[in-house]
Amino acid sequence: MCTPNDTPSPNVKKALAKRIFYNIATLRKAYAEEKLYRLVPGSPFLPSELSDCYRIFLKNTSRDLHKWHHYFPVYHRHFEKYRNRPVKIIEVGVSRGGSLKLWKAYFGPQAEIHGIDIKESCLRFHRPEEGIHVHIGDQADRAFLRDVLRQCPAPDIFIDDGGHTTRQQIVTFLECYPHISERGVYLCEDVHANACEKFIDSRMTFLEFAKNHIDFLYAWYSNSRNAFYPYLCKNPPSVEIPLLTAITRSLHFYDSIVVFERGKVCMPRSEIR
Numbered sequence: 619m620c621t622p623n624d625t626p627s628p629n630v631k632k633a634l635a636k637r638i639f640y641n642i643a644t645l646r647k648a649y650a651e652e653k654l655y656r657l658v659p660g661s662p663f664l665p666s667e668l669s670d671c672y673r674i675f676l677k678n679t680s681r682d683l684h685k686w687h688h689y690f691p692v693y694h695r696h697f698e699k700y701r702n703r704p705v706k707i708i709e710v711g712v713s714r715g716g717s718l719k720l721w722k723a724y725f726g727p728q729a730e731i732h733g734i735d736i737k738e739s740c741l742r743f744h745r746p747e748e749g750i751h752v753h754i755g756d757q758a759d760r761a762f763l764r765d766v767l768r769q770c771p772a773p774d775i776f777i778d779d780g781g782h783t784t785r786q787q788i789v790t791f792l793e794c795y796p797h798i799s800e801r802g803v804y805l806c807e808d809v810h811a812n813a814c815e816k817f818i819d820s821r822m823t824f825l826e827f828a829k830n831h832i833d834f835l836y837a838w839y840s841n842s843r844n845a846f847y848p849y850l851c852k853n854p855p856s857v858e859i860p861l862l863t864a865i866t867r868s869l870h871f872y873d874s875i876v877v878f879e880r881g882k883v884c885m886p887r888s889e890i891r
């Protein structure tokens with residue numbers, strides 16, 4: 619498993635940056651007979667769905683918001699249920715303040731929004747009277763993150779749009795994910811940065827780290843010889859499972875975004891009726 623403090627050698631960095639292309643090439647070889655490739659015309663992507671979130675972005679003319687167009691259907695899919703409620707949001711990466719404004723407009727007046735940035739100048743967006751709070755610090759500093767979580771306990775939504783290095787993304791996830799609300803959403807964006815050596819500073823990329831977590835969803839079945847037993851009996855024996863298995867409902871992989879959805883996960887039970 620990844621130890622976020624390890625610094626990779628230049629050769630390891632190079633290999634990690636090529637991981638996506640390597641995996642694609644391996645699949646291409648393994649499924650050579652399948653028609654898995656096609657030529658895509660060079661036209662920019664525009665989401666077909668015009669959500670309120672996307673509308674707010676398109677109407678913004680202040681040049682303080684930098685987002686990829688294809689992120690908007692993902693935001694709307696995972697965030698819509700929190701609109702017009704007393705939702706608590708933490709976003710790493712304030713920059714020019716545009717996303718703080720976007721979230722306020724999208725989620726409504728009851729939303730409490732906490733932005734994190736390493737740049738002191740972002741304090742100019744701190745407006746507690748409007749429910750917008752700015753915290754200055756490094757997202758790779760776990761003590762700092764704990765302090766923010768003390769001020770905004772159990773956030774419903776956590777967005778990592780900060781420095782985008784692999785170590786920052788992994789450390790922030792490890793520290794914050796277990797502390798978001800029981801049904802909360804953790805969204806890490808710009809994960810394509812993992813394909814760029816400049817952003818690789820751990821021995822595993824965030825994308826590979828997240829992919830490994832798919833296995834955590836299946837931890838229940840790792841010790842049984844028959845995958846259906848013991849979940850067929852009324853009093854199954856206790857099993858030790860990873861914390862992530864107990865608190866994660868689902869993982870979602872999109873182009874450049876990984877979403878973890880929390881939920882109270884019970885021991886699975888199968889039944890013949």
Ligand SMILES: C[S@@+](CC[C@H](N)C(=O)[O-])C[C@H]1O[C@@H](n2cnc3c(N)ncnc32)[C@H](O)[C@@H]1O
Nearest residue numbers: 683684711712713717735736756757779780781
């Ligand atoms: C991509 S911008 C955020 C964009 C903003 N969310 C938006 O949608 O317009 C990234 C921000 O992360 C901040 N940042 C970089 N490294 C950081 C770190 N280690 N901890 C916290 N913030 C960091 C940068 O100062 C920058 O303002």
